[in-house]
Amino acid sequence: MDLQTLTYIVVGFTFALYMGIAVWARAGSTKEFYVAGGGIHPVANGMATGADWMSAASFIGMAGLIAFMGYGGSVFLMGWTGGFVVLAMLLAPYLRKYGKFTVPEFIGDRFYSRGARIVAVICLIICSVTYVIGQMKGIGVAFSRFLEVSYDTGLLVGMFIVFFYAVLGGMKGITYTQIAQYCVLILAYTIPAIFISLNLTGNPLPQLGFGSTLVGTDVYLLDRLDQVVTELGFAEYTTQVRLSTTNMFAYTMSLMIGTAGLPHVIIRFFTVPKVKDARSSAGWALVFIAILYTTAPAVAGMARLNLMSTIEPAPGQHLAYDERPQWFKNWETTGLLKFEDKNGDGRIQYTADTATNEMVKVDRDIMVLANPEIAQLPNWVIALVAAGGLAAALSTAAGLLLAISSAISHDLLKGVIMPDISEKQELMASRIAMAVAIAGAGYLGFNPPDFAAGTVALAFGLAASSIFPALMMGIFSKRINKEGAIWGMIGGITVTLLYVFQHKGIMFIPGTSFLGGMDANWFLGIEPNAFGVIGALVNFGVANLVSRLTAEPPEEVQELVEHIRVPMGVTEAHDH
Incomplete structure (x- = not known):
């Protein structure tokens, strides 16, 4: 069976499964729409959280960035996984104990202010829409290859699919759909990695194969990769640092605390029955996430080696353009891979020198999806990877859109503007908000400010x-009041946005990218994507200063903070 037919069958089957689940688990109430009724088992919720968390940035973008950034790409691995530990230990159980539907609702109640809730909604929408744009980039890449159409056409098709099952099912439908999507995406990620590791090193475990010698030689895979990239003028793969050590640290911290502040992940912990289940869910999610994240460095390194070795078999031996393999032609159709014959010799020169480099576009986001084709794996594996890439992008896009819609309908409409609105009207408003968010994010996805993982990194910042x-001050500090929280949030996000705009212009202008070289005017050499950690320090500083200069929170609010932090059952034990 040819690849295109097989891909249609595999992807079509997975989509039929997702849509069937969405119809079966259709939300009938606001509680089911927002938190799936609050009755999801911790293991199932951990799997759904893993799918929600491992977006197009993880499945498609992360390994692609590591493939070209080398060692410097480790910021994504350390930041995202480390952040999940922070979320599991410091935020999730306390927010679950509080028992509200959304993050802005907690902030509004804790800081006894509609103003704080509105500011939180605005911040949530800015973060989530930026994040969704990264998912839309991944959706466009995956659908363009799967359907063999342009990126723009692929994105339009993907928007329609997301609209169907996210708007219909709400959190209940999304949760069960994400469990299925996790199974698809993890198989799609690990099976090709095992094949390629076996082909290159003879070791079936990619994590170990990455540090092994190549088949039939005593040369280590990483040594060979260093040799290949340096011969073509690129930086050495294993020592390449992302701009500077300070920038690496800031980037890692920004991703880490950004992870713990992402509303679409936090909201998942409201779907389990008990506080203990929130911790358990986080533990299971970390296990499910680790399977992909420990495999990603191997996928990245092997993909880069396969790509370079195919186009440049040896120094000075350039592949003839007319003899380019089928995978090359397939990706040229999408517009994400482009060749320009600068010297007219009909051969492909791929070098670090932009003046002579004829591979004028190699989109980082194609690496994971193209890798099985480059490695000439069986067609069913290539089809499975296409299905996995789509599952990863669609699962997170759905979770993010739910966070956006719930912020608008539940926090803004029900919580502030129209408190007497009926549950049916609130549900309808939420679905309309989600549809508008899909349209807006899809439009912005036509000109994303970065590769999928880069755009997502900005959202984390x-x-x-x-x-x-x-959230941290709301849980752990009784002294922070509404004025401090409001001005802290405004100060933090404003500083971060101004820094991004100042150094890279207004986002979403075609051609704008956050992966350029070092800017002499960067604060402490920190790039825009990594500036979130500085914005967080501004937030903490402003909130504490303003709170010290204004009245303490009411006594009942301070008691609420105390209650959130005390484990269930402790007060009863003291009474006896």
Whole structure:
């Protein structure tokens, strides 16, 4: 069976499964729409959280960035996984104990202010819409290859699919759909990695194969990769640092605390029955996430080696363009891979020198999806990877859109503007908000400010500078009042946005990218994507200063903070 037919069958089957689940688990109430009724088992919720968390940035973008950034790409691995531990230990159980539907609702109640709730909604929408744009980039990449159409056409098709099952099912449908999507995406990620590791090193475990010698030689895979990239003028793969050590640290911290402040992940912990289940869910999610994240460095390194070795079999031996393999032609159709014959010799020169480099576009986001084709794996494996890429992008896009819609309908409409609205009207408003968010994010996805993982990193920085500090201070500090929280959030996200705009212009202008070289005017050499940690420090500083200069929170609010932090059953034990 040819690849295109097989891909249609595999992807079509997975989509039929997702849509069937969405119809079966259709939300009938606001509680089911927002938190799936609050009755999801911790293991199932951990799997759904894993799918929600491992977006197009993880499945498609992360390994692609590591493939070209080398060692410097480790910021994504350390930041995202480390952040999940922070979320599991410091935020999730306390927010679950509080028992509200959304993050802005907690902030509004804790800081006894509609104003705080509105600011939190605005911050949430800014972060989530930026994040969704990264998912839309991944959806466009995956659908363009799967359907063999342009990126723009692929994105339009993907928007329609997301609209169907996210708007219909709400959190209940999304949860069960994400469990299925996790199974698809993890198989799609690990099976090709096992094949390629076996082909290159003879070791079936990619994590170990990455540090092994190549088949039939005593040369280590990483040594060979270093040799290949340096011969073509690129930086050495294993020592390449992302701009500077300070920038690496800031980037890692921004991703870490941004993870703990992302509302679409936090909201998942409201779907389990008990507080203990929130911790358990986080533990299971970390296990499910680790399977992909420990495999990603191997996928990245092997993909880069396969790509370079195919186009440049040896120094000075350039592949003839007319003899380019089928995978090359397939990706050229999408517009994400482009060749320009600068010297007219009909051969492909791929070098680090932009003046002579004829591979004028190699989109980082194609690496994971193209890798099985480059490695000439069986067609069913290539089809499975296409299905996995789509599952990863669609699962997170759905979770993010739910966070956006619930912020608008539940926090803004029900909580502030129209408190007497009926449950049926609130549900309808939420679905309309989600549809508008899909349209807006899809439009912005036509000109994303970065590759999928880069755009997502920017969203993490915005969450780090606005939502994370407000949650941390809300849980662990009785002294922070409404004025402090409001001005802290405003100060943190404003500083971060101004820094991004100042150094890279207004987002979403075609051709704008956050992966350029070092800018002499960067603060402490920190790039825009990593600036969220500075915004967070501004947030903490402003909130504490303003709170010290204004009245203490009411006594009942301070008691609420105390209650949130005390484990269930402790007060009863003291009474006896």
